[in-house]
Amino acid sequence: MLRLIVRRLLQLIPTLLGLTVLLFLWIHRLPGGPASALLGERATEADRRQMEEALGLDQPMWVQYGRWMERLVQLDLGNSVRTGQPVWEEFTLRFPATVELAVTGILIAVVVGIPLGYFAARRRGGWLDVTAVSASLVGVCIPVFFLAFLLRAVFAVNLGWLPSVGRQSTGIDATEVTGFFVLDGILTGEFDASWDALEHLILPGVALASIPLAVVVRITRASVLDVLGEDYVRTAESKGLKQRVVRGRHVMRNALLPVITTVGLLTGSLLSGAVLTESVFSFNGIGSFIRTAIDIRDYPVLMGFILFIAVIYVVINLLVDLAYSLIDPRVRVN
């Protein structure tokens, strides 16, 4: 197991190195640049030249890449061109928000999606199946910004049940420890702050979960249908095993394998920035930060972010593989 983990982490190095070269060239070839973006509509040609010189963008590409790599080997991702703060600090400031939101989204998707997909498969063609399949289609199709607008209109504006934007209510007395607001409230005993943070997670969490939920429902349903038709399920049933045992040990355990892969990939994509959801709910996470970075061609942030996400994907894939080995004995044998 340890060898597997070490091998996978070592494989990361050449992958990331190749990725940095490709991305550096690609990002720096995008039309426009941070000089123009930072100066905006007010800048003159001379302003832009001066800014490019100051930012080192007038240097040949290999010199710029060399400088960037030189800093990277010292574990320095550089500074954001926009905020002037270290990229790593910007990430650590915003990553807890993204993690909280992603976990909420994925929890909703899993807790609701797997049972719904299972029951839809068990009652194939019934009203629950038709409703679940139709609803999941709507979930995939509905644009997140529109769903966000609807959710806010109903639950924040009309009913007044939940806050409309942000991570925390203004003026709430909360001590920041880890940056995870829900956790911080629990650690410091400020449970009202935790509750407030939870309230702020509900609407963006539901909006974010819409697509993963639809995917999980469909994958679970299809996977359960496949497994239900397998010989070993029929054999188990004909042996007179209890339904609970058949469902738990034979159906769900086998049906969950593709679901776990999907959930792993979905988690990676949610962590890599729920760009739209964070933006429309003013949820100050990595997604909304990256959106601005793309807009203004904030090269250090983009490079750092892509590396960061690559590492996250590799780690999540590793965790998925480990989860596989726990559920499927054949993987362990191999």
Add this chain to the structure above:
Amino acid sequence: MRIARPRAAKMFAAVLAIGLIATGCASERDDEESGDDGQPFVFGAPGDPASLDPSLASDGETFRVTRQAFETLLDHEPGGTELVGGLAHTWSSNEAGTEWTFELEEGVTFHDGSELTAEVICQNFDRWYNWSGTYQNTTISYYWQTVFGGFAQNESEETPDPNYVGCSAPEELTAVIEVAEPSANYPGGFSLQAFAIHSPDAIEAYEQDEASGEGENITFPGYSQEAGTVAGSGPFEVTDWNKGNGEVTLTAFDDYWGDTEAGVDELVFRTIPEESARRQALQAGDIQGYDLVAPADVTTLEDEGFQVPVRGVFNLLYLGITQESNPALETLEVRQALAHALDRQNIVDAQLPEGGVVATQFMPDTVAGYSEDVTTYDYDPDLARELLAEAGEEDLTLDFCYPTEVTRPYMPAPADIYELLRADLEEVGVTVNPVPLKWNPDYTETTRDGGCNIYLLGWTGDFNDGFNFLGTWFAGYQKEWGFENEELFDLLSQAETEPDEATRVGLYEQVNEAVMDFLPGVPISSSPPSIAFSADVNPPTVSPLTQENFAEVSFK
């Protein structure tokens, strides 16, 4: 089937429980928010501030925050564009316009307890003049370089020569600032937030925490990124910047020297980038005001009882023409035809908020130097067709650039405005190729590099001087316009360095008339960006310069 039923029932119960909890917590939210005396006033801003030190910034969101905590030598009248005293109650210049004398207010105390004197003014200006290294980057010192030129020791050939000569304090409350050449930037430039005055103790603290870095690795100084060090003399002091939640909190300053003391104990600027999210946050009661209301939302908000005061106009939207990009555009008749083809009143009526007006020249009528005698180009499609025929350009084809995913104060819905203009141009026989581009940097860079035949752009003034508008576009050759007109450039240069204000205003009027005869582009409209407040607050006097003083805000 039989087995699943109890499970389904449990699931239903769980969902019900979550619903009840949410309902329960909702009533708690309502209780918390029922107006108590210490309630903070929360304003929804479209973006984060870049810094808590306005000297290092050039963006409106930074200035919106710092304006509440820092004051400038000169200011603008509430709700207007005329210069009035700020930290200086009177000001004057010598005849040459190179020596500016400021008589300071007495009894001004900074947030850290230090006192305002003329020496403090000089300390501030000398700090900016002596900036070196990273501070000479235009990211940090854009306004200093624009208004006062370069530094004591320029470190780049691209940096302009300094126009600032020095500052002296002949008396305790008299400061004299000397410049090398007169400029239209004075005295208006002394009202810019970038030149707000900091406490002397704070400046010493800043020096311990310098900006650093090289190349793209610039680090803004730590003091400018968290509350605690910056200290101005305004009615609020900055007490917290919660970046995790996108909020800057300011607290009323008890020892404020001026008449307008803060009407609320706590003022919070909360970043909400999306316009619809800002509106819904106001409707939900999460915030009490926000800026850049979409014109389509104004009536809805007013009908729901929200306050949407109308600002004066101090901006301009124009159709830019890049003459070099298409030989046909170098012909005056063609440009005149384009002007006559556009139904600008229709744009004002259909796309702009209340208070919008058709523009006749490249400045709004609130700026000194506006001329009543410019050549005007009324909507006349028949005349436009005739002019195109005279020029032999009946089959004219133009690339029309417009920005996407952006709202500007002078241009609330660029794509919709583009559609109306396109229809007008096609009506007179011009074939239009649409070129939609993402606002920044794609659009700004393409237009500035002369990459479009025609395009939409605009400007919001910093202060009330004609050069702040005309000089932006016509002080010399620019690729975005693509023409040489030495007569026009010289006239504007003469206006810029004319120290006598009345003469300068007269020159601006002449420039406006010359520009509208030459017609390098078509001014379209001036319109006020809308701002909204909840019904339970007394809003601040709205400013055409978007320089609202939130000390005027109070709960009813």
